[in-house]
């Protein structure tokens with residue numbers, strides 16, 4: 001077994017042959033020559049290409065908590081060490097393409113239980129599917145374990161009577177409210193009741209949380225975010241240890257055609273090599289910023305109303321996060337009294353970039369309610385901060401400057 005930090009660097013590099021390239025080659029081709037009558041491994045590129053394999057292998061092992069030895073090529077059976085079997089991950093053209101494929105595992109008439117604050121793109125897709133009568137939606141507060149368990153039991157009973165399947169969708173921490181679900185408890189309950197379970201692991205990354213180990217059937221990722229890490233591509237992935245689900249997801253990808261381009265796969269693999277160091281640096285910055293902003297609350301120096309970060313002991317699920325996550329992540333939120341004040345703060349930033357998305361090396365800030373589809377349970381003045389790897393003092397100084405400026409302008413106006 002190799003440590004995961006080593007595996008991120010050494011995995012998916014191919015055989016140890018003299019003259020082999022250090023990095024796996026990338027195929028810019030839409031098709032492969034075949035030999036009539038032979039078993040041809042590669043055919044039309046929509047079905048799969050060899051240059052997806054290193055990243056698909058790497059993501060699967062990271063999520064399953066298994067690693068191939070750094071001398072190996074292909075998969076090493078680690079059944080004795082670990083209960084999770086490993087099948088290659090499946091790359092998609094975006095996180096939403098992966099999510100859409102997974103959602104389509106539910107046949108028409110199925111039930112979907114999802115967090116009320118799940119990523120708004122998925123929330124909108126699920127709502128559209130519900131409006132078209134394709135599924136029945138049950139929104140829950142994913143942090144409220146007992147209430148979610150009750151919903152699981154109620155929906156499972158209802159669905160059994162209708163002979164229709166149920167999918168539990170967990171996002172944890174949630175986007176953007178950073179609620180932390182009791183993953184082991186919810187997945188165990190869902191399994192007991194025969195639900196299909198899916199975890200969007202984009203925020204935590206497999207370095208901080210490995211839902212397959214807790215019995216999740218499928219893990220999905222927006223590779224766009226921390227995994228690729230440089231805000232320069234869009235990609236998704238679905239990972240499962242279940243052969244039938246894998247077959248169906250692969251088939252869906254081939255038939256619907258949401259495949260990644262060769263250049264994106266090259267860049268994502270290059271990005272993932274540095275995931276551990278990037279995440280450590282960004283997480284350390286996020287923790288420090290959360291503490292410094294929290295110390296400003298109530299001082300009157302700024303108009304800050306709240307700071308949310310799973311690493312703060314004021315976070316409602318702080319102890320759960322501490323027990324469950326390998327780290328508290330690189331996302332935090334700050335809250336201002338209203339949308340206008342938050343927008344004014346964003347306009348006065350110079351180092352932070354006001355932009356949507358997260359997980360890159362550069363720090364981004366966004367007022368989430370600027371999107372009409374973000375639910376109104378997300379405060380209007382809430383700014384989501386995706387903390388990058390710049391020096392923490394510079395990040396703090398830039399934001400503090402904007403917060404102070406806006407506070408003093410508003411004081412002048414009001415008084």
Ligand SMILES: Cc1ncc(COP(=O)(O)O)c(C=O)c1O
Nearest residue numbers: 094095096119175202222224235
């Ligand atoms: C938690 C989460 N899941 C999925 C997605 C969708 O991924 P993509 O933008 O790569 O389609 C996002 C995008 O913001 C996200 O934050």
